[in-house]
Amino acid sequence: MDGGSLQPAVGFDVLDVNPRKATSVHLSARSLPWGATLQGKVYFAGSNHDHGVELWVTDGTPAGTKLAVDLASGTQSSWPSALFAHGNALYFAAYDGTTWAFYRSDGTPAGTRSLGALPTGNPNITSYVDIAQTFDAGDRVCVWANASPSLWCTDTAQSSIAPVSMAGSTPLDADVVSTGNYALLRTQSQTVRTDGTNAGTTTLPLSGAGVRGAVAVGNRILLTAHPDSDGRTVWVTDGTTEGTRKVDAIPKQLDNSPNPAGGQVRLGNSVIVHFDGKLYTVDPATLAVTSIAGAPTPHSSTELVPVTESRVLLLQEKDVWVIEGTPATATKIATVDNGPYDQLQGWATGAGAAFFWDGERNKGRIWRSDGTPAGTRALGTMQTLGPAVYPPESFSTPPRRVIAADWLFFSCEDEGSWPTACAMKFADGKLSVIPVEDRTASSNPGGFYPLEGGGAVFAANGSYSSRYPQTWFTDGTQGGTRRVSETTLVGPPVKLGDRYFILRQSKERSGCELAAWRDDPASMATVQYLEDFACDPSGGTFDLPMVAVGNRIFFADANESVLATDGTATGASKQGNLPRVTEGARWLVRDGALYLPTSNGLQKADATGQVLATLGSGKVRAAGEAGGSFVFGGERLFVSDGTPAGTTQVPSVSDVTYVHVAAPHRAFVLARKIVYRVEGESAVQIASDVEAIVPFRDGVAIDTFNAGLQVVFGNSNSPTRVANRAEALYVHGDRLYFAPDSTFIQPGDKISGEPWVSDGTPAGTRALGELLPEGSPRLRWLGTMGDAAFLAADTERHGRELLRFK
Numbered sequence: 001m002d003g004g005s006l007q008p009a010v011g012f013d014v015l016d017v018n019p020r021k022a023t024s025v026h027l028s029a030r031s032l033p034w035g036a037t038l039q040g041k042v043y044f045a046g047s048n049h050d051h052g053v054e055l056w057v058t059d060g061t062p063a064g065t066k067l068a069v070d071l072a073s074g075t076q077s078s079w080p081s082a083l084f085a086h087g088n089a090l091y092f093a094a095y096d097g098t099t100w101a102f103y104r105s106d107g108t109p110a111g112t113r114s115l116g117a118l119p120t121g122n123p124n125i126t127s128y129v130d131i132a133q134t135f136d137a138g139d140r141v142c143v144w145a146n147a148s149p150s151l152w153c154t155d156t157a158q159s160s161i162a163p164v165s166m167a168g169s170t171p172l173d174a175d176v177v178s179t180g181n182y183a184l185l186r187t188q189s190q191t192v193r194t195d196g197t198n199a200g201t202t203t204l205p206l207s208g209a210g211v212r213g214a215v216a217v218g219n220r221i222l223l224t225a226h227p228d229s230d231g232r233t234v235w236v237t238d239g240t241t242e243g244t245r246k247v248d249a250i251p252k253q254l255d256n257s258p259n260p261a262g263g264q265v266r267l268g269n270s271v272i273v274h275f276d277g278k279l280y281t282v283d284p285a286t287l288a289v290t291s292i293a294g295a296p297t298p299h300s301s302t303e304l305v306p307v308t309e310s311r312v313l314l315l316q317e318k319d320v321w322v323i324e325g326t327p328a329t330a331t332k333i334a335t336v337d338n339g340p341y342d343q344l345q346g347w348a349t350g351a352g353a354a355f356f357w358d359g360e361r362n363k364g365r366i367w368r369s370d371g372t373p374a375g376t377r378a379l380g381t382m383q384t385l386g387p388a389v390y391p392p393e394s395f396s397t398p399p400r401r402v403i404a405a406d407w408l409f410f411s412c413e414d415e416g417s418w419p420t421a422c423a424m425k426f427a428d429g430k431l432s433v434i435p436v437e438d439r440t441a442s443s444n445p446g447g448f449y450p451l452e453g454g455g456a457v458f459a460a461n462g463s464y465s466s467r468y469p470q471t472w473f474t475d476g477t478q479g480g481t482r483r484v485s486e487t488t489l490v491g492p493p494v495k496l497g498d499r500y501f502i503l504r505q506s507k508e509r510s511g512c513e514l515a516a517w518r519d520d521p522a523s524m525a526t527v528q529y530l531e532d533f534a535c536d537p538s539g540g541t542f543d544l545p546m547v548a549v550g551n552r553i554f555f556a557d558a559n560e561s562v563l564a565t566d567g568t569a570t571g572a573s574k575q576g577n578l579p580r581v582t583e584g585a586r587w588l589v590r591d592g593a594l595y596l597p598t599s600n601g602l603q604k605a606d607a608t609g610q611v612l613a614t615l616g617s618g619k620v621r622a623a624g625e626a627g628g629s630f631v632f633g634g635e636r637l638f639v640s641d642g643t644p645a646g647t648t649q650v651p652s653v654s655d656v657t658y659v660h661v662a663a664p665h666r667a668f669v670l671a672r673k674i675v676y677r678v679e680g681e682s683a684v685q686i687a688s689d690v691e692a693i694v695p696f697r698d699g700v701a702i703d704t705f706n707a708g709l710q711v712v713f714g715n716s717n718s719p720t721r722v723a724n725r726a727e728a729l730y731v732h733g734d735r736l737y738f739a740p741d742s743t744f745i746q747p748g749d750k751i752s753g754e755p756w757v758s759d760g761t762p763a764g765t766r767a768l769g770e771l772l773p774e775g776s777p778r779l780r781w782l783g784t785m786g787d788a789a790f791l792a793a794d795t796e797r798h799g800r801e802l803l804r805f806k
Contacts, residue, residue, distance in 0.1 A: 035083060036083040037085055038085040038089075038090050040059065041059050042059075042060075043068060043083060043085075044083070045080040047077065051067060051070060052074070052077030052078070053077035053078065053080070054068075054072070054078055054080065055069040055071070055078070055080045055092070055094075055112075057107055068105075068108070068109075069105060069109050070109070071095075071112075072095065072096060072097045073097075076097055078094040078095050078096060078097075080092045080094045081093045081094065082134040082143060082144075083134070084136075086136050086158075087158075089104050089106060090104070090105045091104055091105075091158075093118060093134070093143055093145070096114075099117050100117065100118045101118055102114070102118055102143050102152065102154075102161050103115065104154075104158055115154060115158070115160050116160055116161040116162075118143070118145055118152065119145070119149070133176050136178050136180075136183065137153065137178060137182055137183040137194050138182060138200075140155070140156060140197075141154045142164070142196050143161070144176070149164070149165070149166070151163065151201070153197070154196070164194060164201055165201065166187075177221055178216065179216045179219050179239070180219075181219055181239075182195045182200065183195075184221050184239070189207065190203045190207070191207070191211050191225075193237075193239045193240075202240075204239075204241060204244050205227075205241055206223075206225045206237075207225065207227055210225050210226030210232070211223055211225050213264045214264075215265065215271050216266075217266055217271060218269070218284070218285070219239070220237065220238050220243075220285065221236070221284070222247075222264060222271045222273070222284050223235055223237070223264075224264070224273075228252070231252040231253050231254040231255055232252065232253045232255075233247070233253070234246070234250045234273060234275060234282065245287065247282055247289060249288075249289035250280060250289055253275055264304075265304040265306055267311075267324070269285070270326075270328070272304060272323060274302060274304060277297065277298060277299065278298070279292045279295045279298055279330075280292070281327070281328045290327050292323060292328045292329065292330050293327065294331060295314070295329075295330035296314070296316055296319070296321065301316070301317075301343045302314065302315065303344070303346040304323075304346075305349060305354040305356060306349045307322070307349065307352070307369065307371045311324045311371040313346070313354045313356070313369055313371065315343075315344040315346055315356055316343075316344075317344070318336050318337070318338060318344065319334070319336075320332070320333055320334040320335070320336065320344065322369075324371065333369070333372060333376055334376045336358045338358035338359055341359045344356050345357040347366070352370055353368050353369060354370075354371075355367065355368055365378045365379070366379045367379065442794075442799035442800035442801065443460040443461050443469075443801055443802065444460065444469070445458050445459065445460040445472075445782065445792045445802040446458065446459050446469070446780070446782065446792060447492075448782030449489075449493055449783065450784065451495075451500065451519075454475065455475045455476075455480070455785070456783065456785045456790070457471055457472065457473050457484070457493060458471075458489070458790075458802065459471060459472070459488055460472050460802065469488045469489070470485060470487065471483070471484055471489050471502070471504060472484065474785075474802070476785060476788055484517075484527065485515075487504045487506065488504060489504055491503035491544035492546065494546045494547060494548050494553060496551070496552075496553055498518060499516045499517065499518055500516060501546065501567065502517075502527070503515075503535070503546055503555060505535075511534050511535055512533055512534070513529055513530070513531065513532050513533065514531055514532075514533060514555070514565065515529050515530055516530060516567060530567070530568070533563060534558040534559060535557055544556060545581070545585075545586070547587050548589075549592065549594045549606075549607045550592060550607030550608075551566060552565065552607060552609075553565050553566075554587075554594060562578040562581060562596065577609075577611050578596065578605060578609060578611060579596075579598045579599065579603060580599065581596050581597060582597040582598060582599065582620055582621055582634070585597035585620065586622070588625050588630070590625055590630075590642065592607055593605065593606060593607075593612065593642075594606070595615075595623065595625070597620035597621065597623050597634070599620075600614065600619075601616040601617045601620060602620050602623060602632045602640070613643065613644050614644065615630070615640050615647045616633075616636065616638035616640070616647055618636050619635050620632050620634045621633070621634035621656060622634065622656055622657055622658050624659040624667060625661055626661040627663070627664035628641060628642060629641065629661060629664040629665050630642055631659050631667040631678060633653070633669065634656055636650075636653075636654055637649065637654070637656050637671065637678070637683070638650065639665075639667075639680065639681055650681055650683050652683065653678075653683050654671060654672070655672050656669055656670070656671045657670050658670035658693055660700060662698050662700075663698060665680055666679055668693070668695075668699065668700045668712075670690060670693050673688065673689055673691075674687070674688050674690065675688075675690050675700065675702055677712070677715075677717060684717055686718070687710060687719055688704070689706050690702050690704050691703045691705055692729050694729045694736075696731050697713055698713055699711060699716070701729055701736050701738075701760075703727070703741075704725075707719075708721050708722075708723055708724045709722050709738060709758075710722065711736065711758075711760045720760065720761070721762070722758050722760065722761065723738070723740070723756065723762075723765050724741070725740070726738040726741055727740075727741045727779075728779040730781030732784055733787075734759065735757050736757070736760065737755060737756065737757050737758075737781060737789070737805075738755075738756050738758070739777075740753070740756065753777050753779060754768070754770055754776075754777065754779075755768040755771065755779060755791075755793075771794070771803075776794070777793040777794040778793065778794050779793050780792040782802075788805060789805045789806075790802060790804055790805070791803050791805065
């Protein structure tokens, strides 16, 4: 390939389907917990395209969100982990490019310094998983790492760290609870009490792996443990062996209990305990146990969500209860109509309120409750509250939400399903994505299909309100590109009479649906729904087969069953005597007959769906036809004139995956990464180690592992090499377009992915220019309309969008 500097790509016009701004700061899924609050701001581990995972800060507004400390310069990551605020400082573990260390920070680069190195084993960029948790133990701050020694704590001035001796070096990253004077933590085998010193670190007589749901009240901690072989019991400890006592008034929960423990929540100076299908309050100071008057009988899905220290929500099925007072009483304050969902889900607590969901992910509403009937209300769905975000998980460990003053910082997802920083203001329930800089959103176009009457339809996501692509129409201009359906294409449109038929994802139901519109772009806004059928569009494919034969439309469902319709509502029916078709294989239509690749040869059917003949045998994965000459294969390769008598097996060719019939009685076949030219009943090998193949003029273009990009024309058995390894092969007119493969770039070549063109000769192979100055634009050629070709590519100014090339 010709090296040197490339000019901006010529002949490319961007059709910006999604011109909006998108979030560009992504939360680190591995740096947990997600954030810590310090002086009304939230610090979190995030990244963007200019920086690796570093320490970011936000005040809950786009303008107040920025990179706080960049420990590993450039795009390298420092992986800030186990973030924890104590006093007027932030503590976290991070990697500076050489060593993992424990840091103290005031949120500025100048005020960030290392307190000492941490023994994370192999000190490389993946070692962030070795950091478990940071917590306070009295007036010291400690970090727990999966290393030896595993516990490290600061001095009382928080100026340096030192190891603390602790038996058992494998911590669990949950149930670290601090009372203010000491902390309780657990290893795989032990429960450990520590004040951050060697002298103040001891083991308690409880199995660490069995400890759950620890809650601190004053200097005592209530928890459940599994010290016996057959069940779980409730315990209270003051951090000493003598002060670790079982709550005898609550019976043991046996391992085979149908009502597993549901958790504990503080209520004033007591703790609500959901245990073995019952609710109790326990006073950790006296071990007194009382029942909760008016409370419903809980079950395994019942959730307890704190509102304040003196008020707790109980979520059970569709009902919202509040527990408060001394002695505690329960009162139902609301019943939520959440349709088919039978259990509310707790989410977060802050600013005197609890927040919960009434459904699943983006199908549910967020509710806010202060524990009173008047103060319990729906805030709206995540989509109506703000743009480009999707619901986070409900309560989880470690937590994925942080309370900061009158707003909530939490993990949501952007349109690319990346964990993203979001904020919700408690005062008015407003939700906002927190962007760091202006970065244009991407529509990620795909499934491009030209229409006979002009224009084309394609799939793209041009909205923040939908997680999935919609159906769009374009006449090849920015002004002529518009959304025509809120649902996703899952197959090409097929014209029958004066209507186009389309397979699309169902908006209201699971699966897919058949729809139609009149042969007029203006009518596409009123697509007529016809009926449902089974499919799984979640994989993002746009290749469900559909063809017109006679006056009927034939298509396949998720079970590879063939259905046919005359275009009327509820008119689709399974074709009883047609076998299941091969998934992903091309269907052929010739002289009013339908040819279907199946597990038992190529089945020929008439316009009524009746099988007329079986051509060949075995599973057929690929088929092609030109001028009544058929070539098809899978387990074996066959040539045929469309009749059983005229069908002959081609010897020595098996495991066929691709067929292109270039002319009657001449085809190119890919089998076991070998390309054959088939003439009549004979096959000649012309290339091996083939990675990709596309039709080109009267031959094919092939990308081979050893010999690079080659073309072969007509009757030739000798391919011509035109370039090094390539990807994204596409043919438009008499030109071959491709992108260099990054694995095989030669010295001086531009980085992979930029568009190149070839006329089939080395001299006629050249670069078109740059779409993306740094990195690869990830070209994906979509289709042709008139004299223009369309592709999806990453661009510097527009994100990943639809491009037109002439």
